[in-house]
Amino acid sequence: MKRKEIILNCTRVNHQYMRLPAGKVAGLEAMTDLYRRIASQSVDCAQAWVQDSPCPDHEPATDAFWWGVVAWSDAFGLSMGVDMAEWSWLFVGPHHEFANYLRPGIPPPPLEEVNDSPANVILTLDATWTELVIKLTAQWGFLHHLKDSGAIVEAQSLQGELRTPGSPAYKAFLESDLNFFRHLFKHFPFSEQTRKYITAWLKRAEEGL
Ligand SMILES: [Zn+2]
Numbered sequence: 001m002k003r004k005e006i007i008l009n010c011t012r013v014n015h016q017y018m019r020l021p022a023g024k025v026a027g028l029e030a031m032t033d034l035y036r037r038i039a040s041q042s043v044d045c046a047q048a049w050v051q052d053s054p055c056p057d058h059e060p061a062t063d064a065f066w067w068g069v070v071a072w073s074d075a076f077g078l079s080m081g082v083d084m085a086e087w088s089w090l091f092v093g094p095h096h097e098f099a100n101y102l103r104p105g106i107p108p109p110p111l112e113e114v115n116d117s118p119a120n121v122i123l124t125l126d127a128t129w130t131e132l133v134i135k136l137t138a139q140w141g142f143l144h145h146l147k148d149s150g151a152i153v154e155a156q157s158l159q160g161e162l163r164t165p166g167s168p169a170y171k172a173f174l175e176s177d178l179n180f181f182r183h184l185f186k187h188f189p190f191s192e193q194t195r196k197y198i199t200a201w202l203k204r205a206e207e208g209l
Pocket residue numbers: 045055056057058102
């Protein structure tokens with residue numbers, strides 16, 4: 001499958017996923033609304049990208065979201081310990097190309113690699129990714145997103161909870177992240193070896209090892 005179509009599928013998985021998880025965590029209603037908007041715009045923009053059309057209107061937070069994913073994806077591969085040549089080519093690359101279609105520019109520095117248990121890697125990178133998305137959203141769309149100040153406050157408090165193993169947000173996000181990753185990674189043509197490695201790594205995260 002072509003790289004653009006893979007990303008279109010990712011935006012669809014993301015769109016479905018955004019409808020599910022945060023609803024389980026009380027106090028994230030405004031953030032969930034903003035994420036749903038981002039997820040829906042992402043599908044529209046990815047569809048246009050596949051058709052080589054100009055990017056439809058979308059909000060600055062959508063740019064921030066995907067440039068955040070680029071920074072996250074590099075750190076996630078390093079933290080899992082996968083073959084980085086393969087990971088960069090098959091996973092980071094297409095995300096980078098999509099982010100560059102949404103908002104051409106220089107990527108933010110990658111997030112820092114996390115050396116910890118798989119569960120803590122996932123949640124720590126969720127927290128630092130959230131932090132970066134807030135920062136880029138403020139930088140690129142401060143006025144546009146003033147109406148989302150409630151969402152920003154919620155996202156900021158979420159970061160603290162994601163860094164606290166055993167908190168209700170930690171458990172709910174770990175569960176939905178694992179679900180999401182399993183769906184997401186299916187779309188990428190990883191080698192058999194990498195696929196097995198990722199599956200085993202996610203299993204350890206699920207078992208809290
Ligand atoms: Zn667009």
